[in-house]
Amino acid sequence: MGKMIIYQVLPRLWGKGKFSEFDSETMSYFKSLGVSHVWYTGVIRHATTVSAEGCPASDSQIVKGAAGSPYAITDYYDVNPYLADNPTERMTEFEALLKRSHDAGLKVIIDFVPNHVSRDYGKVGLVHPEIKPLGSDDDPTVHWRPENDFYYYPGQPLRLPFDRQTYYENPAKASGNCFSPSPSVNDWYETIRLNYCDFHTETWDRMYEIVRYWCGKGVDGFRCDMVEMVPWQFFQWLIGRIKTEFPDMIFIAEVYQKELYARYINEVGFDFLYDKSGLYDSVRSVVEGHGTAKSLTWNWQILGDLQPRMLNFLENHDEQRFASDFFGRDAQRTFAALGAGIFLNTAPYMVYFGEEIGERGMDAEGFSGRDGRTTIFDWWRISSIGRLIEYIHTNEGLAPEEAELLEKWRRFLNMAASVPAVASGKTFDLCYCNYDSPGFDPDRHFAFLRGDVSETWLFVCSFADGGSLRQAQRPEVISIRIPKEAIDYLDIKNLDPETRIEVEVSSDDCAMVRIN
Incomplete structure (x- = not known):
């Protein structure tokens, strides 16, 4: 088996923003890069300001941007209507995307967002109304009890960080990242936090059924969001139970505390962890000129036998683009950093869509503004992605420097994926x-x-x-x-x-x- 190469892409921002945009030519392009897995980010239905048949829009005050955060889920059993050519057939269209990916020899990863849901979860249309939504059996008169799915502030209404509030919630529920009835503008105020406990509860069972549902659809793995905010005991139970039925299912954890890496691999059962706090931070400090290349050695020495279980990357939806003014500033500078990350060991590597042609993330994009990242909150036409899609279908369209960059990326990725001395x-x-x-x-x-x-x-x-x-x-x-x-x-x-x-x-x- 070669090295695992993941291509992360936000379908909303790819071409016309539809599942159908990922056609056979696009699959062939992914394969030409040595890609083995595609992480389709933002597939599961989330809060947005756009309505569709059976799916009302969410209140704009609990939607960041016009499109909304992919991590403010409104129905764990549904996909986003806006990603379908025919919104009423959206699940059929997603299943067709799964089949196209698999037919091309690509495995599919989707998000599992366990820590929080949208503030209006279950209130904007459910594709399976026979399944009780989270919180439907809660007792909101108490702050906490193990049987509740959410945390409540009895007698205290939600106070959003706006001068004039249009969305009301009483009693307030705890937000995704803070325990307060008054989240700040910098908090995840559009979400509510789930109550797991560190022992088995009905919430555990509900989340297991959600993961099992998507396993049954044929996905090959999950990138699990903000894992450290959920009791590790839940994931240990979940992964063990899922792998009994789906032994090849992949679980990737977003984890940032290096001292917890060993637990999440050896005890909890995750297949791979983000190594943001290790190799990414080390490489970035060297690129920016305030670190030493010696730190790359120190990092692998600290990791030891955990090295092959780290997911390495230079970009993802949370991090600034390498070519942005906030990081490397020039995409042609990528290759020392890329070489250190992709060739050093057998660990998997992740590419963020457009990275391979030097997308800079320097547009002033709606909610997030000009911050060196590609927006996850708004619809946006990214000119470089438009040129890339034209290239995929016509072999033309890229600027000369983009084409040169792409060929070098292709050479690096394919060497890592297919040369046995490097892959294994x-x-x-x-x-x-x-x-x-x-x-x-x-x-x-x-x-x-x-x-x-x-x-x-x-x-x-x-x-x-x-x-x-x-x-x-x-x-x-x-x-x-x-x-x-x-x-x-x-x-x-x-x-x-x-x-x-x-x-x-x-x-x-x-x-x-x-x-x-």
Whole structure:
């Protein structure tokens, strides 16, 4: 099995924003990148200001932006009507998308949002009215009891952070990220928090049935939102029970506390975790010029055997685009960071749609404004995505620099996905034995080997000095020492101990050299 490559895409922002936009040409494009899994983000029905037959619009005060947050769910058993060509046939159209993906050899990941739901969950139309909505049997006269799905503030109305309030809730329920009847403008005021307890309750059973429903539809995995905000005991129970019936189902956790990584993998049962607080933060600090490449070694040393279970990335819907003014500033600078993330080990890697052509996320987009991210709150025409879709269907449309960038991304992704030494081979970090090597700067350079029984590759990532923008320059020449320990560990044939290999690598790039 090759390395797992996930392509995250928000269907709302892809072409005309419909399931049907993901046609056979698009599936072929994903495959050309070495992609194995597509995470269709924002599929499950959420609060929005747009109505559809049987699905009234939500009050605008509990919708962020015009389209709404994909993480303010209004019906866990439904998909968004606006994603369908025929809204009344939306589930059939989603099932067709599943089939197209599977027929192309791609697996499908969707969101599971366990911590919170929209404030009007169950009140704006239910596709399965025979299933009692969350909170329908609650006692709102008490703040908490284990039988309740939500937390309440008896005698206190909800106070939203607006001068004139049009949405009313009495008693107020706790919001997704705070226990208060008066959430602030910076809180998740559009959501209400679920009450799990750290022991088995009916809420657990309801959420299990939701996950099982989507497993039955044929999805292949779940990206689980804000896992640390839900008792780990619930996930341990859920994953164990689901995998009894669906043993190949994948669970990916959004987790940020590194000290909890081992628990969520070894005890709870997640397949993969975000490594935002590890490799992402380390790489970003080096790119921005206030960190050292030594931290990349420190990160894998801390992770140890957990490394293959980390999901690495440079972008996702929560993070700023690499090419934005807030991060790397130039998409051509991506490749040292990409090389360190995608080639270092067998861990899966995630690409965010448009990243491969340098989308900058610098539009002033509705609710979120110009913040270096691609909006998840509004409908928006992203010009680079329009050009990418034209390219997918006509092989034309991309600017020359975008086409050049895409081909390099394709080369990196396919090497990671399909070259056995990289996809499944061993790793040997060379930094410790090259501190005094000619041309090697341990604060800017990161060197390692990947190998299996058939071949060995040397990778050298060179980060720009002090986070400066690229400048036209000759490649650096670095003399990399290959110690006997590496030769023995990787069983490298026909290479003398203490061999040095001269490597040319440009700033903000990753050199790849096959050495046997």
